[in-house]
Amino acid sequence: MSKNDLNTPDEYVFVRKIHYGRYLAVALIILLLGIIVRAFVVGKIAWAVVGEYLFDRDIMAGIVNSMILTVFVMVVGVMLAVTVALMAGSKNPVLRYTARGYMFVFRSVPILLQLLIWYNLALIFPQITIPFVVSVSTTQVLTPFVAALLAFGIAQGAYTTEVIRSGLLSVGRGQVEAAASIGMTYSQSLYRIIIPQAMRVIVPPLGNETIGMVKYTSLASVIQYREIIYSAQSIYFASGRVIEMLMVCAFWYALVIGILSIVQGYIERYYNRSSRGSAAGEADL
Amino acid sequence: MKPIIEISKVRKAFGTVEALKGVSCDIAEGEVVCILGPSGSGKSTLLRCINQLERPTSGIVRVGGEIIGYREQANHLYALSNRQLAAQRSKIGMVFQQFNLFPHMTVLENVIEGPVRVKKELRAASIQSALQFLERVGLADKANAYPSQLSGGQQQRVAIARALAMKPSVMLFDEPTSALDPELVGEVLLVMKELARSGLTMVIVTHEIAFAREAANRIIFMDGGAIVEAGKTGDLLGNPKNPRTREFLAAVRH
Numbered sequence: 001m002s003k004n005d006l007n008t009p010d011e012y013v014f015v016r017k018i019h020y021g022r023y024l025a026v027a028l029i030i031l032l033l034g035i036i037v038r039a040f041v042v043g044k045i046a047w048a049v050v051g052e053y054l055f056d057r058d059i060m061a062g063i064v065n066s067m068i069l070t071v072f073v074m075v076v077g078v079m080l081a082v083t084v085a086l087m088a089g090s091k092n093p094v095l096r097y098t099a100r101g102y103m104f105v106f107r108s109v110p111i112l113l114q115l116l117i118w119y120n121l122a123l124i125f126p127q128i129t130i131p132f133v134v135s136v137s138t139t140q141v142l143t144p145f146v147a148a149l150l151a152f153g154i155a156q157g158a159y160t161t162e163v164i165r166s167g168l169l170s171v172g173r174g175q176v177e178a179a180a181s182i183g184m185t186y187s188q189s190l191y192r193i194i195i196p197q198a199m200r201v202i203v204p205p206l207g208n209e210t211i212g213m214v215k216y217t218s219l220a221s222v223i224q225y226r227e228i229i230y231s232a233q234s235i236y237f238a239s240g241r242v243i244e245m246l247m248v249c250a251f252w253y254a255l256v257i258g259i260l261s262i263v264q265g266y267i268e269r270y271y272n273r274s275s276r277g278s279a280a281g282e283a284d285l
Numbered sequence: 286m287k288p289i290i291e292i293s294k295v296r297k298a299f300g301t302v303e304a305l306k307g308v309s310c311d312i313a314e315g316e317v318v319c320i321l322g323p324s325g326s327g328k329s330t331l332l333r334c335i336n337q338l339e340r341p342t343s344g345i346v347r348v349g350g351e352i353i354g355y356r357e358q359a360n361h362l363y364a365l366s367n368r369q370l371a372a373q374r375s376k377i378g379m380v381f382q383q384f385n386l387f388p389h390m391t392v393l394e395n396v397i398e399g400p401v402r403v404k405k406e407l408r409a410a411s412i413q414s415a416l417q418f419l420e421r422v423g424l425a426d427k428a429n430a431y432p433s434q435l436s437g438g439q440q441q442r443v444a445i446a447r448a449l450a451m452k453p454s455v456m457l458f459d460e461p462t463s464a465l466d467p468e469l470v471g472e473v474l475l476v477m478k479e480l481a482r483s484g485l486t487m488v489i490v491t492h493e494i495a496f497a498r499e500a501a502n503r504i505i506f507m508d509g510g511a512i513v514e515a516g517k518t519g520d521l522l523g524n525p526k527n528p529r530t531r532e533f534l535a536a537v538r539h
Contacts, residue, residue, distance in 0.1 A: 185367050
């Protein structure tokens with residue numbers, strides 16, 4: 001066969017492969033979704049009641065309280081975690097083992113249990129006394145908010161320590177040396193050089209933990225903290241609209257977490273800004 | 286002439302390995318000294334002992350008459366606080382094999398970081414002089430680029446500008462061209478030759494014999510954690526006395 005007998009590309013019709021499996025999967029998903037949606041529509045949920053309570057004043061106050069608790073908990077948790085991560089990397093063995101011990105204790109006790117212990121601390125220590133300054137009853141200090149803040153914040157710190165530590169370790173030794181060579185102290189290089197670079201590694205898991213914490217705050221309802229589930233329960237104990245109120249909660253959680261996910265994306269892009277234009281971008285998976 | 290760097294009896298052990306076995310040498314102001322030697326001979330460790338990136342196991346280093354890392358008082362040496370040591374380091378510039386630019390900062394931000402944060406100079410004034418230093422290394426047009434957008438040679442020249450911006454009394458170069466692609470070595474050496482001519486005191490650990498011949502006043506040859514031979518560039522390269530120096534020079538000349 002001579003070369004002239006072969007067709008040129010223009011003379012061919014390209015036929016795409018048909019993905020039967022995908023079409024089947026899509027059809028199945030649509031079917032399943034249809035069944036689920038129909039079940040909830042014809043089920044015993046008064047959607048009108050859901051709509052009615054969506055912007056109820058107590059519910060709104062509840063989600064705001066959930067958010068406030070989350071913010072404070074994450075601030076406490078991250079500050080603790082940075083401190084403990086630096087201790088864990090210290091040359092001093094006492095600091096190192098203290099850090100390990102803290103992480104062990106607060107990661108091995110269930111968070112609900114820690115919450116109950118903090119809230120009931122008055123049973124062990126009825127009075128909190130600073131000699132010559134003040135003495136108050138523990139129940140006055142450990143309000144539901146304070147107990148929840150301490151329980152979640154300290155436990156979160158124990159988890160976040162590993163995140164911060166891996167972030168700090170991801171910054172090469174050469175960076176610290178370069179900072180030292182221009183006369184920066186260790187704390188200067190920490191704030192200016194190490195932490196800004198560690199953020200690339202820290203932000204994605206920290207975002208996950210923040211999102212997790214938004215949902216964990218619901219546990220604080222068991223110690224009468226007025227977050228959204230507590231508000232919903234107060235309403236349904238009176239009206240009996242249990243499932244409707246739970247749907248209202250689900251809506252607010254999903255909305256808040258959707259927004260947080262978007263914010264996280266922006267923060268990640270900010271800390272990745274210096275790698276734009278480089279060949280070392282992330283692979284397209 | 287009074288030496289600006291005095292290294293006396295410096296030992297450095299890493300565990301049981303002795304990287305430096307009691308090294309002494311002086312470097313005069315304005316002198317350009319190249320340290321040659323096979324890998325593992327302790328030359329980088331010696332350089333890093335000068336600004337205390339490695340703390341000597343024993344012995345002392347003086348720069349500009351001040352003992353680095355210690356305060357001298359009545360025959361006692363008191364270890365300096367981190368802040369005081371940092372202040373001493375700010376007068377000693379260093380250029381690393383791996384450049385170690387701050388990747389999250391632009392070229393300009395890299396260069397002004399030291400003057401602004403350490404010397405507390407005004408930002409506007411720092412930018413002015415940073416642009417002059419970048420001009421000097423031929424990269425004023427890259428001021429707003431990030432390090433990841435530059436070639437290795439350009440990154441190393443920025444690193445030189447970053448060190449110069451602190452107006453150091455001495456500059457240490459730790460194998461500044463070893464991590465570079467061959468075609469990028471020349472541009473960095475060119476900048477260093479220009480610095481050498483300007484009268485800056487420079488201590489350079491390098492494998493570039495041709496550069497050493499052209500730029501250095503004096504050569505120190507190290508092997509096995511000790512100075513084997515030191516002398517004027519022409520003498521040492523042209524007529525090495527020690528057999529180990531001869532061997533090394535013969536090997537690298539191929």
